[in-house]
Amino acid sequence: MRIHRLLAEASAGLLREVFDQGEVLDRVVGQAFRKNPRWGKRDRNFVAESVWDVVRWRRALAYVCDSDEAGAMLVATWRRKGFEIPEWWDWRGASLDAMAEREMELANQPRRVRESIPDWMDGLGAEELGPRWDEVLSALNKRAPVFVRANTLQISGDVLLELLTADGVEAAVVPGLPDAIQIAGILPKKWAVDGRLEIQDGGSQMIAPMVQVEPGMKVVDACAGGGGKTLHLAALMEGKGEVLALDVNARKLKQLSERAKRAGVRNVRVAKWDSSTLRKYSGWADRVLIDAPCSGLGTLRRQPDLKWRLDEAGFAKVKRTQRKLLDHYPELLREGGSFVYATCSVMPSENRGQIDNLLHRDPRWALIEEAGVDPATTDFDGFYMARCGAA
Numbered sequence: 001m002r003i004h005r006l007l008a009e010a011s012a013g014l015l016r017e018v019f020d021q022g023e024v025l026d027r028v029v030g031q032a033f034r035k036n037p038r039w040g041k042r043d044r045n046f047v048a049e050s051v052w053d054v055v056r057w058r059r060a061l062a063y064v065c066d067s068d069e070a071g072a073m074l075v076a077t078w079r080r081k082g083f084e085i086p087e088w089w090d091w092r093g094a095s096l097d098a099m100a101e102r103e104m105e106l107a108n109q110p111r112r113v114r115e116s117i118p119d120w121m122d123g124l125g126a127e128e129l130g131p132r133w134d135e136v137l138s139a140l141n142k143r144a145p146v147f148v149r150a151n152t153l154q155i156s157g158d159v160l161l162e163l164l165t166a167d168g169v170e171a172a173v174v175p176g177l178p179d180a181i182q183i184a185g186i187l188p189k190k191w192a193v194d195g196r197l198e199i200q201d202g203g204s205q206m207i208a209p210m211v212q213v214e215p216g217m218k219v220v221d222a223c224a225g226g227g228g229k230t231l232h233l234a235a236l237m238e239g240k241g242e243v244l245a246l247d248v249n250a251r252k253l254k255q256l257s258e259r260a261k262r263a264g265v266r267n268v269r270v271a272k273w274d275s276s277t278l279r280k281y282s283g284w285a286d287r288v289l290i291d292a293p294c295s296g297l298g299t300l301r302r303q304p305d306l307k308w309r310l311d312e313a314g315f316a317k318v319k320r321t322q323r324k325l326l327d328h329y330p331e332l333l334r335e336g337g338s339f340v341y342a343t344c345s346v347m348p349s350e351n352r353g354q355i356d357n358l359l360h361r362d363p364r365w366a367l368i369e370e371a372g373v374d375p376a377t378t379d380f381d382g383f384y385m386a387r388c389g390a391a
């Protein structure tokens with residue numbers, strides 16, 4: 001494949017934004033696409049693949065090209081894909097011949113280099129998951145498939161599948177997940193903004209059903225964010241009852257409101273968390289979902305830049321927040337209500353560990369059921385979910 005200069009330079013620029021300025025990968029690539037509407041599908045694919053692959057394999061590629069310069073790591077990834085490296089492309093790092101040799105030596109490097117992960121994160125995974133860390137880590141380095149959820153307030157999964165297929169989208173049902181459809185390749189733009197579907201990982205689609213909502217219930221989505229689970233809860237409630245979507249982040253709640261409108265969801269009330277929230281809604285809810293802020297270590301396939309942004313202090317901080325949320329949000333339940341705690345992490349200390357700690361310090365609660373989604377044995381991201389009720 002021939003590499004176009006503008007696209008190569010754009011890719012290097014995006015990598016610098018991610019690596020040097022700590023920008024979020026998904027966001028900078030999205031912005032670049034919006035700023036360059038003339039880029040065709042192939043152009044966008046080239047940029048996205050180049051940038052995503054370098055971010056995912058940063059440490060391994062840095063070894064191969066003997067440099068941490070974006071231009072050199074791009075060469076190392078283009079080489080792997082068999083692209084011809086243009087004469088006009090300059091980089092600071094190993095020559096192409098040296099890269100070929102170093103690529104062969106990569107297999108003898110430690111796991112943290114081969115699998116491209118910071119030392120501390122590799123140590124954490126090994127400590128928390130033991131020998132399973134090998135397969136989990138290698139699964140987290142794969143590319144994530146695209147899943148959508150049929151918005152059953154507007155359309156059934158079967159009809160959506162028919163429409164997508166008729167539109168030339170390669171789509172398939174997902175066994176065990178009634179509203180999920182797996183898409184091969186990229187979802188066409190017009191569908192990505194169609195309220196009849198939501199882009200949502202298959203594992204994530206297992207969380208709202210565990211909350212066991214029914215039409216007419218009062219439900220709190222305590223960490224609603226952009227509303228992925230809120231909209232799913234509202235659909236499971238067939239639009240009846242009320243979902244109170246809380247978050248500390250007003251920007252995300254605004255996005256949630258826009259998505260809810262597009263999805264035709266009318267039974268969601270959005271409220272930014274403030275110091276009066278717990279008092280105001282104490283004992284109000286039949287169900288509470290705590291989709292807690294977490295390390296995101298189950299979603300590295302979709303956001304490999306997390307590997308380079310997260311540090312040990314951040315990991316410890318997120319666990320303190322999880323503990324605090326588990327101490328406070330169950331207070332919103334009426335007597336006999338139940339709550340679900342969920343994360344998109346594969347680390348037991350953020351998952352069952354947090355639940356065990358809660359049950360130990362607050363004997364009012366008992367674990368009713370739990371489930372984990374393992375990226376090594378499914379096509380999904382890694383998730384954990386636990387339902388608790390009165391002991």
Ligand SMILES: C[S@@+](CC[C@H](N)C(=O)[O-])C[C@H]1O[C@@H](n2cnc3c(N)ncnc32)[C@H](O)[C@@H]1O
Nearest residue numbers: 223224225226227228229247248249291292293
């Ligand atoms: C995992 S994300 C939620 C994702 C969302 N539920 C979804 O499905 O799209 C965690 C959210 O918790 C929010 N958060 C952090 N601290 C919080 C707090 N004390 N109370 C409520 N939300 C909080 C963050 O702003 C973030 O949006």
